Amino acid sequence: MRLLSSLEICSHLPLRKLFMDQDNLIERSLQGELEAFNQLVIEYQGLAYGVAYRLLDDPDSAADALQDSFIKAFRALENYRGGSFKSWLMRIVVNTCYDHLRSRQRKRTESLDDMPVEEEYVTVLTDRSESPQEYAERRELQALIGSAITSLPEVLRTAIVLRDVEGYAYEEIAEITSAAVGTVKSRINRARGRVRDYLSKNAELLPSVYRHSLE
Template sequence: MVLQANIRKAQQGDVEAFNQLVLAYQDHVYTAAYRIMGDATAADDMTQDAFVTAFRKLGQFHGGNFKAWLIRIAINTCYDELRRTKRRPTESINDDDYDSEANPKLVSKADSPETYVQRSELRSAIEDCFELLSAEHRLVVTMSDMEDYSYEEIASAVNISLGTVKSRISRARMRLRDCLKTKGELLPSVYRQDNVS
């Protein structure tokens, strides 16, 4: 397998092999960093720092899920930076995340202006509720629901137990649901509490 070969070569000091690993995983690492830092420039910096750290620590990787290992390094890099600067992480699901060119399934050519406005308001409500979550809850729900990581991958990446992952995701979803209930008029009717089938 190419991945394993590149890891072995990189562990022996092959910079080109490590560059191949960077190319394969930079989007995943950047996404994790952005979700924690909430800022593109900071996420770029943390991504670069994470890969520098990963290169230095390649000898400590002894198999397993390489992507989860990299994400754990990225998460630790971000939290170290946040502690160093003593600033609160921010999370933003902004319009760039929902750009119609990047996500063509999210925008239908048949959408009326009213539907477009409703979707925009719903997106804003979800973002507002999401920002009320703690950094720990935002991270695990982002990894699970937006990045499609398994619970096991999240546990490994964040260095917490599987039970803690499950409880944090459950609490985060419950808090999101409770927050969104207060914005019921923005929810499609099938999701409203008062909808009776």
């Protein structure tokens, strides 16, 4: 049943093989083969970490949330009823990030706006052709956009991260967030408007093209 539902999703041969392999890995994971589940982890951890990082805007919190998410997913694997395993997994990741956000807000340890950018992350993103000034401006812009995203309510934040940063389709976002497609579109539009308004308050950090369009 699970296999058939996966095959219905796409008829493309390489993707069909991927889903068949994925179904096999899930079945073996349910038999107690941790190695099979870890292959799924390896396949999705990059996508999942990107979402967690954008939602939490902190590498350590994102890593903790992602590790918790995979443990939760392994424990809840019996509840997976077919369909898109990616969407099922991302729903767990998003909900776990919400839990971490609320926990962090309760503890009031640090302000999300003051989170430093991970040094290793910045190094990887360095473009050797750009000048130090350009590099600094780019860092500031990324920090600004990150702050704009984290200033959003949870549902708007999730919608804009999944759509505009990670490139998910409306239908996938609807499945992940358990919302209607129309609701997802509305949330995306409202989130974009709020980010634009947030950025316009710091127009000096924005690229000239964007700054001119705001005027």
